[in-house]
Amino acid sequence: MSLVSPLLFKTALDVAIPSGNTAMLVWLLVGMVVTPVVQAGLNSLQEYGRASIGEAVANELRRKLFIRVIQAPLPDLERVTSGQIIHRITRECGRVGEVFVGQEVVPLFSNMALVLGTFVVMVLLNWQLGFIAMVVFPPSFLLSGYVGRIARDLDSSLIAHLEKGQEYLQELFANIKTVRAFNAVEVELSRWDDWLEKHRRHKAHDIVYHNLSRVLFSDVINNLVLGMVFGYGALQVMNGDMTTGDLIAFISYLPRAYAALRLVLNTHVESEKIKAAVQAIDQLISLPQETQWFGALPARSDKSPAIEFRNVSFRYRKDGFHIDGVSFTVEWGEFLGIVGPSGAGKSTIFDLLLGFYVPASGSIMVGGVDIRLLSLVELRKQFAFIPQDHHIWRNSLAFNLAYPHGDVDPQLLRRAVRDAQLEDLVAALPHDLATELGERGANLSGGECQRIAIARALVRQAPILLMDEATASLDALTELRLRKALQAAAEGRTLLVIAHRLATVMDADKILVLQAGRVVEYGSPAELLRRQGLFYEMYQAQKLKEAKA
Ligand SMILES: Nc1ncnc2c1ncn2[C@@H]1O[C@H](COP(=O)(O)OP(=O)(O)OP(=O)(O)O)[C@@H](O)[C@H]1O
Numbered sequence: 001m002s003l004v005s006p007l008l009f010k011t012a013l014d015v016a017i018p019s020g021n022t023a024m025l026v027w028l029l030v031g032m033v034v035t036p037v038v039q040a041g042l043n044s045l046q047e048y049g050r051a052s053i054g055e056a057v058a059n060e061l062r063r064k065l066f067i068r069v070i071q072a073p074l075p076d077l078e079r080v081t082s083g084q085i086i087h088r089i090t091r092e093c094g095r096v097g098e099v100f101v102g103q104e105v106v107p108l109f110s111n112m113a114l115v116l117g118t119f120v121v122m123v124l125l126n127w128q129l130g131f132i133a134m135v136v137f138p139p140s141f142l143l144s145g146y147v148g149r150i151a152r153d154l155d156s157s158l159i160a161h162l163e164k165g166q167e168y169l170q171e172l173f174a175n176i177k178t179v180r181a182f183n184a185v186e187v188e189l190s191r192w193d194d195w196l197e198k199h200r201r202h203k204a205h206d207i208v209y210h211n212l213s214r215v216l217f218s219d220v221i222n223n224l225v226l227g228m229v230f231g232y233g234a235l236q237v238m239n240g241d242m243t244t245g246d247l248i249a250f251i252s253y254l255p256r257a258y259a260a261l262r263l264v265l266n267t268h269v270e271s272e273k274i275k276a277a278v279q280a281i282d283q284l285i286s287l288p289q290e291t292q293w294f295g296a297l298p299a300r301s302d303k304s305p306a307i308e309f310r311n312v313s314f315r316y317r318k319d320g321f322h323i324d325g326v327s328f329t330v331e332w333g334e335f336l337g338i339v340g341p342s343g344a345g346k347s348t349i350f351d352l353l354l355g356f357y358v359p360a361s362g363s364i365m366v367g368g369v370d371i372r373l374l375s376l377v378e379l380r381k382q383f384a385f386i387p388q389d390h391h392i393w394r395n396s397l398a399f400n401l402a403y404p405h406g407d408v409d410p411q412l413l414r415r416a417v418r419d420a421q422l423e424d425l426v427a428a429l430p431h432d433l434a435t436e437l438g439e440r441g442a443n444l445s446g447g448e449c450q451r452i453a454i455a456r457a458l459v460r461q462a463p464i465l466l467m468d469e470a471t472a473s474l475d476a477l478t479e480l481r482l483r484k485a486l487q488a489a490a491e492g493r494t495l496l497v498i499a500h501r502l503a504t505v506m507d508a509d510k511i512l513v514l515q516a517g518r519v520v521e522y523g524s525p526a527e528l529l530r531r532q533g534l535f536y537e538m539y540q541a542q543k544l545k546e547a548k549a
């Protein structure tokens with residue numbers, strides 16, 4: 001459509017006007033009015049199409065990233081920050097899909113067609129002028145490639161900077177109480193100002209390079225060529241080798257051709273630049289996936305123990321903390337307490353049991369089957385896990401209890417609330433189970449968060465319950481409630497409880513005492529007290545503390 005109107009002009013000037021054909025002139029005028037209307041209609045269709053394609057690409061990327069990240073093995077996931085993940089899923093995927101594909105790649109085809117079409121028409125009109133107009137092609141292509149590569153490097157540092165900002169804000173608001181209590185508002189503000197200043201500089205560079213190719217091309221080269229074409233064309237008209245209509249048509253094609261060419265070149269710049277975003281996305285998409293083990297747990301035989309660690313060794317990373325030769329057995333229905341100093345490796349035992357990390361040697365058996373022979377889904381079905389911290393979603397209490405399933409029998413929720421000693425809390429809530437809880441349990445006490453997590457585990461109805469007690473010390477009443485909740489949980493279940501308060505596990509059948517990644521004692525609480533080892537020492541220390549209190 002863009003190619004049509006100059007031709008209408010040319011025909012009016014060269015044919016209709018000289019021959020005095022008014023009827024023809026009127027038709028040509030009608031054509032000149034109708035063409036842009038049709039063009040506008042087609043344009044809207046094109047816009048719609050490219051927006052849909054761009055959006056589809058962005059969403060497909062976002063989906064892929066989400067799947068990859070949510071299933072990446074923890075050691076790999078620990079190497080990327082949450083700021084990187086969030087920034088890439090939200091912004092970079094959008095830039096690749098909506099901006100690059102939608103606004104650059106899809107229109108590239110019509111822009112290239114326009115460039116080609118215009119130059120073909122120009123060459124047909126007058127081949128010498130056509131070729132003069134084309135001298136800009138090679139230098140501008142080289143230029144756009146060069147600018148694009150510089151823009152790409154700038155862009156990758158801009159991405160890194162934005163990700164740091166994201167990370168910073170998340171951390172800041174997660175620790176808002178610390179910030180205020182330490183009177184750090186000023187300090188944080190100056191940190192944020194630093195970030196903003198760096199961002200301003202990044203952006204300024206980015207924009208300068210981005211515009212460089214455009215300015216150089218449109219203002220400098222464009223006008224130069226326009227002058228050459230016009231001069232040469234005027235000479236030809238004077239010599240009678242060319243009509244005025246041809247020259248006018250030619251001159252009016254030129255800006256259109258260059259506008260389209262500029263868009264093509266811009267796509268060239270952007271395609272270099274977007275590589276930074278693509279690399280960032282690719283880094284996450286190429287994360288490995290958790291090993292999907294195979295096989296299925298056979299019907300639970302009561303003959304095999306529920307859990308068995310056989311000489312298990314593991315380390316998080318080279319030269320890091322390691323556990324060595326850990327062995328223990330938990331029969332179905334038993335209650336095992338795990339205790340030991342902070343950093344002894346207690347939580348690590350659960351990490352291994354849940355398949356978050358893979359032991360370096362030894363084997364872990366669940367229901368008599370090596371967990372490496374189970375699928376991860378099958379393995380994790382055996383457990384209800386209560387992690388050490390952060391286990392509240394910003395959603396209703398009912399959602400938190402039923403997680404991840406929405407359609408849990410309300411009777412079951414009520415029972416879990418009762419068993420987890422949460423009835424007082426629920427009675428005090430304004431909207432009962434539908435009450436919204438704050439982010440990370442912001443409007444709950446530590447003990448309440450813990451009992452909500454226990455209730456959630458009770459709702460899950462898995463045969464083995466793993467509880468990693470929060471380090472927060474509990475008052476006597478809360479502790480009593482916790483013990484009652486655990487007693488309720490123990491009914492018909494196998495229980496593994498990591499405890500900091502020894503009182504929590506005094507009812508346990510057996511206790512595993514860990515120190516620096518090794519089992520130092522293993523037996524019933526009474527046996528361990530008689531033995532007067534580490535457990536006895538810890539017990540005495542806690543009793544002493546209580547006596548003082
Ligand atoms: N993801 C990890 N990467 C590297 N090292 C880790 C990781 N998680 C824990 N560690 C290290 O492993 C050691 C044992 O950690 P673990 O969480 O098992 O201790 P814990 O006995 O549960 O301590 P606490 O009583 O304080 O909860 C610690 O020294 C810790 O620094």
Ligand SMILES: [Mg+2]
Binds near residue numbers: 346347348388468
């Ligand atoms: Mg721990």
